[in-house]
Amino acid sequence: MADTITVSNVTKEYGTAVKTKALRGVSFRVAGKEFLSIIGQSGSGKSTLLNLLGLLDRPTEGSVSLLGTDVGALSKKERAAFRNRHLGFVFQFHHLLPEFSVRENLLIPTWIGGSKGAAGVPAETRKRAEEILDFLGVGQVADKSAEQISGGQKQRVAIGRALMNSPDILLADEPTGNLDTENSALVYDLFRRIHREMGTTFVIVTHDRAIAQQTDRIIEVRDGLVSQDVQNEYLDGRGGSSK
Numbered sequence: 001m002a003d004t005i006t007v008s009n010v011t012k013e014y015g016t017a018v019k020t021k022a023l024r025g026v027s028f029r030v031a032g033k034e035f036l037s038i039i040g041q042s043g044s045g046k047s048t049l050l051n052l053l054g055l056l057d058r059p060t061e062g063s064v065s066l067l068g069t070d071v072g073a074l075s076k077k078e079r080a081a082f083r084n085r086h087l088g089f090v091f092q093f094h095h096l097l098p099e100f101s102v103r104e105n106l107l108i109p110t111w112i113g114g115s116k117g118a119a120g121v122p123a124e125t126r127k128r129a130e131e132i133l134d135f136l137g138v139g140q141v142a143d144k145s146a147e148q149i150s151g152g153q154k155q156r157v158a159i160g161r162a163l164m165n166s167p168d169i170l171l172a173d174e175p176t177g178n179l180d181t182e183n184s185a186l187v188y189d190l191f192r193r194i195h196r197e198m199g200t201t202f203v204i205v206t207h208d209r210a211i212a213q214q215t216d217r218i219i220e221v222r223d224g225l226v227s228q229d230v231q232n233e234y235l236d237g238r239g240g241s242s243k
């Protein structure tokens with residue numbers, strides 16, 4: 001079976017007059033359905049790397065393969081289709097649309113492109129949204145405006161939105177960066193459950209040591225290079241890893 005992720009000698013340079021080399025030759029492989037974190041100081045290149053994995057940007061040199069596809073060879077349109085089909089994103093800030101309900105925030109990506117709005121969303125998609133909201137423990141606020149719910153609930157809804165397309169790979173950039181300890185732990189637990197029950201590969205960029213230490217593999221980025229790549233022996237006793 002193809003690797004889930006193969007990153008080969010990737011560099012990324014920003015700017016033309018003044019150049020910043022954000023990545024200086026990064027390589028690693030993710031085989032199978034892993035649950036890993038990327039750590040490193042601010043400015044080390046973590047978000048740059050995650051954006052390349054998410055097809056939100058292209059490397060200057062080197063290649064990225066996802067699920068056996070060399071994504072550098074895809075056209076802009078094909079990249080968007082690949083993203084919609086295989087990838088999910090969770091960011092530090094939830095980016096929910098405040099003027100819509102929680103349920104609508106999950107359905108909007110489906111009805112964009114259709115002319116009938118919410119009414120045009122297929123029944124099975126609506127059912128999936130209900131199931132996901134229940135799974136994440138926010139089913140009871142489905143009708144509330146996304147503005148009315150708590151910060152922790154908002155991030156869970158953002159996770160739900162990322163799950164709507166059943167992504168193979170979920171990319172998270174500081175997903176707990178804006179949450180208190182309790183909600184951070186809850187997000188971690190949900191990620192674990194999603195990984196276990198849905199088989200989603202997780203790549204989590206985080207400053208939060210408590211989170212990183214509970215992932216199965218930790219990749220440390222320093223000055224645009226991988227400085228450490230270790231399998232983590234930590235077992236949290238909550239059924240996260242069965243090794």
Ligand SMILES: Nc1ncnc2c1ncn2[C@@H]1O[C@H](COP(=O)(O)OP(=O)(O)O)[C@@H](O)[C@H]1O
Nearest residue numbers: 014015020022041042043044045046047048049
């Ligand atoms: N769009 C951009 N244009 C120019 N420089 C950027 C851009 N994005 C990031 N950088 C620079 O690239 C380096 C790595 O940034 P980033 O990947 O955001 O680091 P991290 O997520 O680890 O904090 C930093 O020096 C940052 O200033």
Ligand SMILES: [Mg+2]
Nearest residue numbers: 043046047048
């Ligand atoms: Mg960052």
